[in-house]
Amino acid sequence: DTGVSQNPRHKITKRGQNVTFRCDPISEHNRLYWYRQTLGQGPEFLTYFQNEAQLEKSRLLSDRFSAERPKGSFSTLEIQRTEQGDSAMYLCASSLLSYNEQFFGPGTRLTVL
Amino acid sequence: QQPVQSPQAVILREGEDAVINCSSSKALYSVHWYRQKHGEAPVFLMILLKGGEQKGHDKISASFNEKKQQSSLYLTASQLSYSGTYFCGTETTGKLIFGQGTTLQVKP
Numbered sequence: 001d002t003g004v005s006q007n008p009r010h011k012i013t014k015r016g017q018n019v020t021f022r023c024d025p026i027s028e029h030n031r032l033y034w035y036r037q038t039l040g041q042g043p044e045f046l047t048y049f050q051n052e053a054q055l056e057k058s059r060l061l062s063d064r065f066s067a068e069r070p071k072g073s074f075s076t077l078e079i080q081r082t083e084q085g086d087s088a089m090y091l092c093a094s095s096l097l098s099y100n101e102q103f104f105g106p107g108t109r110l111t112v113l
Numbered sequence: 114q115q116p117v118q119s120p121q122a123v124i125l126r127e128g129e130d131a132v133i134n135c136s137s138s139k140a141l142y143s144v145h146w147y148r149q150k151h152g153e154a155p156v157f158l159m160i161l162l163k164g165g166e167q168k169g170h171d172k173i174s175a176s177f178n179e180k181k182q183q184s185s186l187y188l189t190a191s192q193l194s195y196s197g198t199y200f201c202g203t204e205t206t207g208k209l210i211f212g213q214g215t216t217l218q219v220k221p
Contacts, residue, residue, distance in 0.1 A: 042200045042211030043155065056208055091154060102209065104154035
């Protein structure tokens with residue numbers, strides 16, 4: 001399968017714990033995006049990378065959220081000191097260039113108890 | 114800055130047509146359309162670029178009016194498989210901002 005993959009698919013954690021998600025984009029894609037989606041809403045932009053450079057981070061994003069894309073390949077999204085409001089589906093997408101279609105991974109569903 | 118979609122929900126019988134609209138208050142470089150089924154990731158339908166023409170494949174097509182900063186998705190002769198939530202995504206500075214979605218239900 002050469003699509004976008006995300007791990008883990010599900011994560012249940014207790015409030016205050018740190019969690020890390022991984023995204024493996026389509027291999028030749030330069031751009032990688034992270035979104036958060038809650039029930040009944042569209043995907044909400046979090047951040048994106050061009051190769052290893054993080055080009056933009058949503059102003060709505062707390063300092064508890066950080067993302068990396070070392071060597072321009074896979075990416076990780078870390079949430080520190082999780083809160084119940086962080087419960088959501090976290091989606092990763094990749095594209096070859098800007099103004100290109102984005103291919104989404106299956107997502108990681110986070111539940112914070 | 115989130116695009117506004119209308120209607121919020123549509124119920125159709127198989128074979129009927131539907132139009133979903135997406136409007137933005139900001140100048141747009143491109144509009145993306147995605148469909149998401151329950152419990153699945155969004156799937157790309159089509160992209161319309163500034164200065165581009167109307168696009169379509171099979172019985173789904175879309176238009177992009179740059180001056181009005183609006184896009185419309187046209188679904189003709191709907192099939193049961195068209196059911197899902199449709200999102201438009203507007204691209205300005207390299208990132209996509211998605212609308213709140215339009216839920217489409219096609220009944221036999």
